[in-house]
Amino acid sequence: MSERLDYILKQALTPDQKPDLLLNRKILNQIKEKEEMKIRKRKWVPGIVFSLVFILAAGSGVAYAAYKLLNAEEAAEKAGDEKLARAFSGEDAVEINETQHFEDFDVTLLGIASGENLAEHITEKNGEILSDRSYIVTAVTRTDGNPMPENLSDAAYDNMRFFISPLIQGCDPMRVNIVSMDGVYTEFVQDGTLYRLTECSNIEIFADRTVYLCVSDADQSSPFGYNEEAYTFDNTTGAISRRENYEGVNALFVLPLDKELADPEAAEEYLSAFEPGEESGDDYAAWSREADAFMSEITPENIEQYADCIEESVHVFGSKEDEVWYDYTMPDGEHIRRLMSRERVSGWQDRHVRPHSVF
Amino acid sequence: MSDRIAYFDYEIDALKIVTFTLNKDGTVTGAVYLPRVSDS
Numbered sequence A: 001m002s003e004r005l006d007y008i009l010k011q012a013l014t015p016d017q018k019p020d021l022l023l024n025r026k027i028l029n030q031i032k033e034k035e036e037m038k039i040r041k042r043k044w045v046p047g048i049v050f051s052l053v054f055i056l057a058a059g060s061g062v063a064y065a066a067y068k069l070l071n072a073e074e075a076a077e078k079a080g081d082e083k084l085a086r087a088f089s090g091e092d093a094v095e096i097n098e099t100q101h102f103e104d105f106d107v108t109l110l111g112i113a114s115g116e117n118l119a120e121h122i123t124e125k126n127g128e129i130l131s132d133r134s135y136i137v138t139a140v141t142r143t144d145g146n147p148m149p150e151n152l153s154d155a156a157y158d159n160m161r162f163f164i165s166p167l168i169q170g171c172d173p174m175r176v177n178i179v180s181m182d183g184v185y186t187e188f189v190q191d192g193t194l195y196r197l198t199e200c201s202n203i204e205i206f207a208d209r210t211v212y213l214c215v216s217d218a219d220q221s222s223p224f225g226y227n228e229e230a231y232t233f234d235n236t237t238g239a240i241s242r243r244e245n246y247e248g249v250n251a252l253f254v255l256p257l258d259k260e261l262a263d264p265e266a267a268e269e270y271l272s273a274f275e276p277g278e279e280s281g282d283d284y285a286a287w288s289r290e291a292d293a294f295m296s297e298i299t300p301e302n303i304e305q306y307a308d309c310i311e312e313s314v315h316v317f318g319s320k321e322d323e324v325w326y327d328y329t330m331p332d333g334e335h336i337r338r339l340m341s342r343e344r345v346s347g348w349q350d351r352h353v354r355p356h357s358v359f
Numbered sequence B: 001m002s003d004r005i006a007y008f009d010y011e012i013d014a015l016k017i018v019t020f021t022l023n024k025d026g027t028v029t030g031a032v033y034l035p036r037v038s039d040s
Helices: A002-013 A021-041 A047-058 A063-068 A071-076 A084-089 A154-160 A263-273 A279-296 A342-350
Strands: A093-101 A105-116 A123-125 A128-130 A132-141 A163-168 A184-190 A191-199 A211-217 A232-233 A240-242 A250-256 A306-310 A314-316 A321-329 A335-341 A357-358 B002-011 B016-023 B027-037
Touching: A047 A128, A071 A084, A071 A093, A071 A105, A071 A128, A071 A132, A071 A191, A071 A357, A084 A093, A084 A105, A084 A132, A093 A250, A105 A250, A132 A163, A163 A191, A240 A250, A314 A321, A321 B027, A335 A342, A335 B016, A335 B027, A357 B027
Parallel strands: none
Antiparallel strands: A093 A105, A105 A132, A123 A128, A132 A191, A163 A211, A184 A191, A211 A250, A232 A240, A306 B027, A314 B027, A321 A335, B002 B016, B016 B027
């Protein structure tokens, strides 16, 4: 009964035209203020849904996302980051709730938050803490009403890998995307919906350009790389577009960034590392695709078949150590430093989350 | 020794895989792996 009702509501509310984003946000914020506690404390019941839909249907095509999904704050909380959850309810965040529909999946961009030290969980690269970051929450649901598999290592996910990344107008998306922008993501399944919390370098410095978020099927040859069959890049204008005849998921959102936060000089400096011909440009893209392809074969169960453990690197942390730096110096002198957070390790296992940090 | 590998990440520049494994006794094992397959 509820699935049928879901279907009817969804069909009725699927927009023919994109509603005004600010109006959506205003309405959603008003609803949130009035209904937040009710929604969070109760499970989904038709009565509540009807009352919300009635209000939202007048001006919004995103009602389905509004009543059914976690919001960005709740998703961050579920991912185990209370500090980030607070950031998503503060001034550094923009609540979006825009859904794009595809044959097999609905993709919703829930919200974005950017700034210095917004998250509890630290991301570091080669021992350096990356503190100025953007965090983007997306949700993916199946259109056939079936839930996404609870366990992300489930073989069923082999055909449900998604590439989610900010893309920047004027920058070749093959070269500048989540992989090269120090991206990390965490994902989990809640009530049949796949949520992904993506973080990368702060993209607000690009706010004077169009900044997109793409959500596509993963490239079969490189599940963690940009899928160029799903989008087009106009070399003249720098615009990125959905490839209309693409059969699959190729969502493309425009991120509502505050243009006043743009920093063209910082953006220029940031992008200089990705210029064509530089070793870190074309070669990096090829390298990353190769590495991604390799990593796509790695699972917790088969890692021993593909890689050798450096015995000297093995370090056992005691059962009481909650958050400790893991350090190891490679034979060639390179220093590897990672944060071992017990909460992250055990929390991810409990929630069947299998994150990949891409550095 | 362990239940499973709960978390791993990697560096692309010179592929290295860092794993954190939650063990049955509550300890956590950190380790670095190097790919066995060459990049050819």
